[in-house]
Amino acid sequence: MAQQTGTTGRTPLNRDRVLGAAVALADGIGIEALSMRRLAQELGVVPMALYKHVANKDQLLDGMLDLIVGAIVPPAPGTDWRSAVRQRVLAARSALLGHPWAAQVLQSRARPTPAVLAHTDAVIGIFRSGGFSVDLTHHVMHALGSRLLGFTQELFDDSAGPATPPALPPAALRELAARYPYVAELAAGATHDQGSVVGRGCDDQFEFEFALDLLLDGFDRLHRQGWTSGG
Template identity: 35%
Template sequence: MSARPALTRDRIVEAAVTVADRGGLGAVSMRSVGREVGAEAMSLYHHLRGKEELLDALADWAFSRIRLPRPDQPWRVAMRTRAASARAVLFAHPWALGLLESRRHPGPALLHHHDAVIGCLRDAGFPVRLAAHAYSVLDAYVYGFVLTELNLPMEAGEDAQEFAEGLALAAEDYPHLVEMMTEQISGGTYDYADEFDYGLDLVLDGLEERLSATARVDG
């Protein structure tokens, strides 16, 4: 029989990710993670002070998976790439949605991520206040989109047209809603996921306009 791998902080965090992926954040406890890693819960306390530190580590784990801006990227490309990466990570690990910005003791990956995003915007000429606004609105858009995407009411294998037909809405009662659904969804090609890039462009266009206005005022 092969020896069990040594218990480490990284193994504990990976086990916590597995537990959270399977049962949500509410399923994560020192006991459940101990079972996942094949150790008594008390053994985990040699590596983590308790559940709150474990949650800090989970938030850090999630941030470490989101792609950082590269120094050679224009700010708009960097923000688009980061937003797409964040969406992918959060869709794959929905438990992270309520965790990313909730920690009073953020880890190094989380802090480095924030610093890199702010640095990218500042290097592009964003004043501090506008950089803060940009970061906030981009994250609000990504987090909100993923939350909606995860909770769409379609059944497995059901497309948007089938869902709309099942609602059987009367045009005389909901004329604008029926008009939009007819134009957007009919034909079976509509996919809500396609809205992400369009909405992100709206946000980035607005930020670009604000940045240009700031430059004109400063100039």
């Protein structure tokens, strides 16, 4: 049966439908396997039909990212600045965790997309409306870094490694513990979470919120002190 050029059944093809289908497809097959041709097959159209709505693969990825980031739920009006930032950051984390490929695409963009800029602007606005100076807000945003969109870039990210660490004989473990006692101590006392990207044995969500709360506490202290970078 010949493919349709702009519709599947009676549903017209439009930009929102293309982006929604691309997000669903990437969730299912992974971002590396996503292509314009594969997306066209999914929609039941010829590939050229897609180019009426997205100019190329990069524009498709930008649009997919904006679809996700644009759905971040904002805090209720009147929420104090600390709670508002915390809620918005955790809402961003929830949105990106629902699409495992989103952080990778976000990091690959040469410049922020409109929805990412809007999210960033909203967070800056929360600090400024909360009485933070432009100077302090500038440094606060640097400190938040990738946490602004709900993820962290860890020093030792072993998420691409094997699912479980290789077994070591007891003698080797004792030797490692003797050489690196504090590393061994922390590893032995960590909370179990096999899916962690922070490090095996760590609870990602707890560690993320722990660091976020420390930062917010620090921001609050500096704000109350009237801190400036020139001081």
